[in-house]
Amino acid sequence: xxxxxxxxxxxxxxxxxxxxxxxxxxxxxxxxxxxxxxxxxxxxxxxxxxxxxxxxxxxxxxxxxxxxxxxxxxxxxxxxxxxxxxxxxxxxxxxxxxxxxxxxxxxxxxxxxxxxxxxxxxxxxxxxxxxxxxxxxxxxxxxxxxxxxxxxxxxxxxxxxxxxxxxxxxxxxxxxxxxxxxxxxxxxxxxxxxxxxxxxxxxxxxxxxxxxxxxxxxxxxxxxxxxxxxxxxxxxxxxxxxxxxxxxxxxxxxxxxxxxxxxxxxxxxxxxxxxxxxxxxxxxxxxxxxxxxxxxxxxxxxxxxxxxxxxxxxxxxxxxxxxxxxxxxxxxxxxxxxxxxxxxxxxxxxxxxxxxxxxxxxxxxxxxxxxxxxxxxxxxxxxxxxxxxxxxxxxxxxxxxxxxxxxxxxxxxxxxxxxxxxxxxxxxxxxxxxxxxxxxxxxxxxxxxxxxxxxxxxxxxxxxxxxxxxxxxxx
Numbered sequence: 001x002x003x004x005x006x007x008x009x010x011x012x013x014x015x016x017x018x019x020x021x022x023x024x025x026x027x028x029x030x031x032x033x034x035x036x037x038x039x040x041x042x043x044x045x046x047x048x049x050x051x052x053x054x055x056x057x058x059x060x061x062x063x064x065x066x067x068x069x070x071x072x073x074x075x076x077x078x079x080x081x082x083x084x085x086x087x088x089x090x091x092x093x094x095x096x097x098x099x100x101x102x103x104x105x106x107x108x109x110x111x112x113x114x115x116x117x118x119x120x121x122x123x124x125x126x127x128x129x130x131x132x133x134x135x136x137x138x139x140x141x142x143x144x145x146x147x148x149x150x151x152x153x154x155x156x157x158x159x160x161x162x163x164x165x166x167x168x169x170x171x172x173x174x175x176x177x178x179x180x181x182x183x184x185x186x187x188x189x190x191x192x193x194x195x196x197x198x199x200x201x202x203x204x205x206x207x208x209x210x211x212x213x214x215x216x217x218x219x220x221x222x223x224x225x226x227x228x229x230x231x232x233x234x235x236x237x238x239x240x241x242x243x244x245x246x247x248x249x250x251x252x253x254x255x256x257x258x259x260x261x262x263x264x265x266x267x268x269x270x271x272x273x274x275x276x277x278x279x280x281x282x283x284x285x286x287x288x289x290x291x292x293x294x295x296x297x298x299x300x301x302x303x304x305x306x307x308x309x310x311x312x313x314x315x316x317x318x319x320x321x322x323x324x325x326x327x328x329x330x331x332x333x334x335x336x337x338x339x340x341x342x343x344x345x346x347x348x349x350x351x352x353x354x355x356x357x358x359x360x361x362x363x364x365x366x367x368x369x370x371x372x373x374x375x376x377x378x379x380x381x382x383x384x385x386x387x388x389x390x391x392x393x394x395x396x397x398x399x400x401x402x403x404x405x406x407x408x409x410x411x412x413x414x415x416x417x418x419x420x421x422x423x424x425x426x427x428x429x430x431x432x433x434x435x436x437x438x439x440x441x442x443x444x445x446x447x448x449x450x451x452x453x454x455x456x457x458x459x460x461x462x463x464x465x466x467x468x469x470x471x472x473x474x475x
Contacts, residue, residue: 008185008189009182009185009186009188009189010185011185012181012184012185012188012189013181013182013184013185014181016177016180016181016184016185017174017177017178017181020173020174020177020181021174021177024170024173024174025170028166028167028170031166032163032166035162035163035166036120036141036163039120039141039143039156040120040143042156043120043143043145043154043156044143044145046077046086046088046154047088047143047145047147047152047154048145049073049076049077050073050077050088050090050152050154051145051147051148051149051150051152053069053072053073053076054069054073054090054149054150055149056069056072057069057072059149059150060149061092061093061149061150062092062094062096063090063092063096063098063099064098065090065098065099070099086101086154086155086156087100087101087104087154087155088100088101088104088152088153088154088155089101089104089106089152089153089154090150090151090152091106091113091150091151091152091153092150092151093149093150093151095110095113095114095151097113098150104155106153107123113151113153115144116144116146117143117144120141120142120143121141121142121143121144122141122142123142141155141156141163142154142155143155195215195224195225195227195228198215198216198228199215199228199231201213202214202215202231202235206235206238211235211238211239211242211243212239213235214232214235215228215231215232215235217229217232247413247414256294256297256298259290259291259293259294259297260290260294262290263287263290263291263294266283266286266287266290267283267287269283270283297428301428313439315356316354316355316356316440317354317355317357318352318353318354319352319353319354319355319356319357319360320350320351320352321351321352321353321355321360321385321392321394321460322347322348322349322350322351322385324357324360324361324364325345325347325364325383325385325394326345326347327361328361328364328365328368329343329345329347329368329383331365332365332368332369332372332381336372339372339377340377340378340379341372341375341376341377341378341379341380341381342379342380342381343368343372343380343381343383344380344381344382344383345382345383345384346382346383346384346385346386347383347384347385348385348386348387351385351386351387351392353392353440353460355440355460356436356439356440359436359439359440360436360440362432362436363432363433363436363437363458364383364394366429366430366432366433367394367396367433367456367458368381368383368396369429370396370429370430370456371396371397371398371400371454371456372398374398374400374401374454375398375399375400375453376399376400376401379398379399379400379453380398380399381396381397381398381399382395382396382397382398383395383396383397388459390461391442391459391460391461392459392460393457393458393459393460394457394458394460395455395456395457395458396455396456397453397454397455397456398453398454398455399452399453400453400454401450401451402448402449402450402451402452402453402454403418403446403448403450403454404418404450405448408446408448411430411446412430412431412433412434412444413431414427414428414431415427415428415431416431433456433458437458437460440460440461441460441461442458442459442460442461443458443459444456444457444458444459445457
């Protein structure tokens with residue numbers, strides 16, 4: 001995490017510096033452009049004034065420029081030259097310098113003087129002044145203004161100084177950006193990674209076995225907050241799953257131990273002394289019953305141990321649920337032919353579901369078998385299957401002993417049995433039903449009144465509109 005924080009700090013600092021650089025360059029470019037454009041207009045006006053004074057004093061095109069003309073020009077430009085440090089030079093059309101202000105040096109190369117320029121330009125000139133600053137090489141923003149008789153080169157040192165100050169300010173701002181980029185990047189990376197640190201801490205606690213560890217949530221509603229909420233919900237599911245696995249493992253060990261203990265006890269008693277053939281047969285019969293119970297229990301445990309994954313759903317196919325329920329009902333009637341319990345059914349034909357045929361058959365069998373076992377010596381068991389909106393609804397109703405309200409919330413837990421049924425079954429039948437319903441994306445509800453009976457209602461979603469051969473379920 002520390003290495004990533006350093007990288008994130010560097011990225012944020014680089015991004016901040018790049019942003020500041022772009023903003024400053026854009027601002028300075030705009031400011032310098034405006035300064036030069038305004039200076040161009042002003043210098044053009046001053047140049048026209050100089051040429052007007054020369055014409056007023058009758059200065060010939062080839063010179064010379066009279067002192068009176070220079071005095072008049074300086075008089076009219078006194079404010080500009082005093083406050084704006086304006087220097088100028090008068091050049092003939094033959095590119096001969098006729099006059100230039102003291103301290104202002106103009107390159108005398110003919111190519112330079114003859115070159116036409118429509119915009120302000122920057123040139124390096126040698127100052128002829130006495131001051132140390134004037135004696136140094138300087139850069140000037142210069143303007144070339146051609147006239148009918150002469151060419152005027154004019155420069156305003158203050159314009160370049162203003163540009164120079166803007167560039168210096170840009171350099172200072174970039175320096176401050178560099179100084180602020182790293183601390184700002186560090187603070188922002190700390191803020192961004194605070195949530196990741198909390199996630200890492202919670203994961204470490206989970207790895208150490210603390211399943212109650214959760215990530216502290218912020219009050220914001222950003223993407224990270226939503227991720228933390230999703231992770232906390234996942235951790236809740238993991239904790240609940242782990243607790244169910246613990247309970248399931250403990251119950252499974254207990255339930256497996258019961259027939260094994262009985263089996264071992266029967267064998268030990270049998271081997272305690274010599275027995276008759278009939279006694280050996282009785283013990284072996286009892287052992288076979290225990291083995292059968294143990295085998296049935298193991299099969300149920302293996303079924304519940306299957307994960308309800310996408311692989312299982314991928315293997316589902318269209319199943320004629322009407323025919324399947326009809327087969328289960330006919331098998332139940334055959335198995336209870338000598339019983340006084342009546343089995344009624346109301347099956348709507350041609351209901352097709354996308355399901356696992358084997359699991360759907362197990363679901364129906366468990367519900368019907370459960371209803372028959374707890375219906376007592378008489379009464380009726382009713383099975384119905386019908387299409388309702390975009391779902392198929394299976395109902396199994398009995399008139400048996402019913403289930404107490406305190407037990408209704410727990411009857412789908414593995415190995416849970418109400419007091420009246422502890423001597424019957426393994427306690428996994430309804431747990432398997434609930435697992436199959438969940439795997440198929442359905443829902444199961446139960447209503448029961450003690451002494452009057454129970455109704456299980458299974459809703460399986462979205463039966464596809466598949467054409468099937470009409471069946472005729474037996475009623």
